[in-house]
Amino acid sequence: MNKIAPVFEDICKAHDLIKPLIHRTPVMTSRLINNIVEAELFFKCENFQKAGAFKFRGASHAIALLTKEEASRGVATHSSGNHAGALALAAANKGIKAYIVMPETAPQVKIDAVKAYGAEITFCKPTLEAREETLKLVVERTGATFIHPYDNSRIIAGQGTACKELLEEYPNLEIIMAPVGGGGLLSGTAISAKSMKPEIKVIAGEPKGADDAFRSFYSDKLFPSVNPKTIADGLLTSLSQLTLSIIRKNVDDILTVTEESIKQAQKLIMERMKILVEPSSAVPLAAIMENREIFSGRKVGIIVSGGNF
Amino acid sequence: MNKIAPVFEDICKAHDLIKPLIHRTPVMTSRLINNIVEAELFFKCENFQKAGAFKFRGASHAIALLTKEEASRGVATHSSGNHAGALALAAANKGIKAYIVMPETAPQVKIDAVKAYGAEITFCKPTLEAREETLKLVVERTGATFIHPYDNSRIIAGQGTACKELLEEYPNLEIIMAPVGGGGLLSGTAISAKSMKPEIKVIAGEPKGADDAFRSFYSDKLFPSVNPKTIADGLLTSLSQLTLSIIRKNVDDILTVTEESIKQAQKLIMERMKILVEPSSAVPLAAIMENREIFSGRKVGIIVSGGNF
Secondary structure (H helix, E strand, C coil): CCCCCCCHHHHHHHHHHHCCCCCCCCEECCHHHHHHHCCEEEEEEHHHCHHHECHHHHHHHHHHCCCHHHHHHCEEEECCCHHHHHHHHHHHHCCCCEEEEEECCCCHHHHHHHHHCCCEEEEECCCHHHHHHHHHHHHHHHCCEECCCCCCHHHHHHHHHHHHHHHHHCCCCCEEEEECCCCHHHHHHHHHHHHHCCCCEEEEEEEHHHCHHHHHHCCCCCCCCCCCCCCCHHHCCCCCHHHHHHHHHHCCEEEEECHHHHHHHHHHHHHHHCECCCHHHHHHHHHHHHCHHHHCCCEEEEEECECCC | CCCCCCCHHHHHHHHHHHCCCCCCCCEECCHHHHHHHCCEEEEEEHHHCHHHECHHHHHHHHHHCCCHHHHHHCEEEECCCHHHHHHHHHHHHCCCCEEEEEECCCCHHHHHHHHHCCCEEEEECCCHHHHHHHHHHHHHHHCCEECCCCCCHHHHHHHHHHHHHHHHHCCCCCEEEEECCCCHHHHHHHHHHHHHCCCCEEEEEEEHHHCHHHHHHCCCCCCCCCCCCCCCHHHCCCCCHHHHHHHHHHCCEEEEECHHHHHHHHHHHHHHHCECCCHHHHHHHHHHHHCHHHHCCCEEEEEECECCC
């Protein structure tokens, strides 16, 4: 039941549910960056979201919809990144147990964050097979509900609330951008954007070194992410059938960018805007810098995915 | 005439003048940091101010008050830091020439910023004598008006507008904190705070390795800053007679902190709040962390001085 694409009404309901739990993050602008790219950019700062990333929206929504019986058994996921921290914090806020499967190679700082939120960590070998197998054992042992980081309509509906807030505040935007990894943020963003303003363009940014979404978008099948190489460590994962189908229907284009552009864009945001953003968050600005002709003179909303790095 | 302590009315007039020129910076909070220090902290984020620091307030004010004739000859200052960039930008915004004397050892990034704002740079040896001598020559040659970074009542009045905004927004604060270097920010802050709320406490933070303000405050003379050593490079300068007299009258205490605390506090702000702050900006939080008993359970406003580093 969590594999059916959400509609905008689901995102509105999600927003009502999670509003008391999340930060309504600020929208920032930079005259200097606007001058450089010759466009008007509006940065929706999910790096200021609780647990440091947009992931807290989806995680809070999925947890808010658990039945009492499910809640009593807790939630589980496998993740080495922001979803782990977000789910652990959202669960802790509701007094629910969280079981997180993490690869033994996960950065100590992410492990510490998940521990600090009181989640129970099970380590595994750093392969997708090991992660899934270990998660299966944890779920069998605990009866916890598996909350997938993006292949889950409740998660997608939660992630869509960031773009909803952005367009409520700046209804005159002409283009909305988000990075794409597993596609949860991009799916929710695109559904919100096209529902609130059908003529808006939705454009994703993706690293060239992890361009499975780009290849899947421009073919008739789903390409898995094989040996991706990028500093944008939030964008290593593959799309799912669910996110690919939503993206095909609602996204206008996916632009791929070089590592050099990502580094430049991240540096520009940090130096000029004085905010910490993770490399994944800089991918949309990198796409603007590489494709000036598309964005010139436009009002562009950008979902800044997070600030953990 | 610019060596008489400003009163709150001067700060209000300054605010009216510069409001269209400056950013009204946001006030940020962090539940996590509040939990750690067991107090309620409100960070006034001047790192988001134009040119990246509170200095733009005073510089804009001093420039707004120039006569037409003075404006036609431009402004001059010596600075290796934020005042140089702020004065250069404030002058450029008004189409006024800015002449900046910088030590040849100034960081390239600061030199580039001043150049980008179109100011004319004259380099000198890295001593106070060389700076003052070179400035004198520049002023003689150009007829420019010297705008001292802090020993100037118009600058002090401009810096006081940050605290005014903070207390307008959060009138229930019990303590206001700022770092102290030359004392311009602290002087303006203290005048605003004590005028708007006489019962409020004003407490400064200063590095132990540059504790001239602390020593001057607790004696009957002005100690110059001799061979200061601290990573808080915005706080190396000495008080002036003007700032010392304002601080003696309006500030309740100066707390000195170790380098280790400054580094810890800066890391805490950046990791938890996802904003870039320079080491000087972390000095008040370092003082809170070293003196928990003073701040426990209090509502504390902190002027975050800047984000250039």
